[in-house]
Amino acid sequence: MPDEVNKIYISYNQLHDIIRQTVQRTNLVKTFSPTLLIAISAGGFLPTRILRNIIKCEIGGKSLPIQTIGLCLYESEKHEIYKTQWISTDLKNDSWAVSFNGQHILIIDEVDETRTTLSYAVSELEKDIEKQRNICKENNEQWIEPKLGVFVVHNKTITKRANLPEDLMKNSYFVGENVGGEWIVYPWDALDVDEHTRLAENYNKTNKLTCPSVNDD
Numbered sequence: 001m002p003d004e005v006n007k008i009y010i011s012y013n014q015l016h017d018i019i020r021q022t023v024q025r026t027n028l029v030k031t032f033s034p035t036l037l038i039a040i041s042a043g044g045f046l047p048t049r050i051l052r053n054i055i056k057c058e059i060g061g062k063s064l065p066i067q068t069i070g071l072c073l074y075e076s077e078k079h080e081i082y083k084t085q086w087i088s089t090d091l092k093n094d095s096w097a098v099s100f101n102g103q104h105i106l107i108i109d110e111v112d113e114t115r116t117t118l119s120y121a122v123s124e125l126e127k128d129i130e131k132q133r134n135i136c137k138e139n140n141e142q143w144i145e146p147k148l149g150v151f152v153v154h155n156k157t158i159t160k161r162a163n164l165p166e167d168l169m170k171n172s173y174f175v176g177e178n179v180g181g182e183w184i185v186y187p188w189d190a191l192d193v194d195e196h197t198r199l200a201e202n203y204n205k206t207n208k209l210t211c212p213s214v215n216d217d
Contacts, residue, residue, distance in 0.1 A: 043110035102144035119162035
């Protein structure tokens with residue numbers, strides 16, 4: 001684990017503000033119009049819940065559905081990823097358990113570090129989309145191509161091990177703040193949340209993180 005000076009502490013209040021400001025700054029509701037939120041376990045849980053409420057307030061409608069995927073990254077030479085939880089996309093009683101038809105799917109995680117997990121998630125979802133697309137075409141059913149997007153609270157501006165589709169990076173990759181290679185300590189990792197909040201506020205007084213535009217990598 002990095003030394004204390006190489007840590008960034010993020011409080012619950014700061015997390016909420018970053019997400020709210022990112023939605024407003026990127027005009028996310030109008031530019032992407034998400035209809036389905038997918039949280040990557042476990043770091044994406046709280047950001048997804050906060051994001052859903054902010055989007056609900058923006059559109060003035062009902063809450064968006066949330067699905068969860070679980071991925072485990074093994075830090076071996078191959079950097080292999082395994083699914084621990086996934087969305088059921090099979091047909092049940094002639095209807096999809098979860099339909100991607102026409103959906104604007106936003107994948108949420110707390111941090112884009114090496115991009116390995118996000119790349120895998122997008123790739124596997126694209127396979128599920130293709131499966132549903134082919135079945136719809138075989139049954140002569142209408143198919144509206146879904147859109148995929150990614151929302152991360154923090155993006156580490158370090159060398160990535162994997163890539164995301166170029167069109168996604170250009171049009172639907174949403175970042176709260178850019179950071180370097182520091183260790184980010186989120187509030188759900190704290191044992192003493194009051195002390196954690198104090199450390200986060202002190203860091204915020206002396207440091208300024210950058211807020212990228214929607215088209216930044």
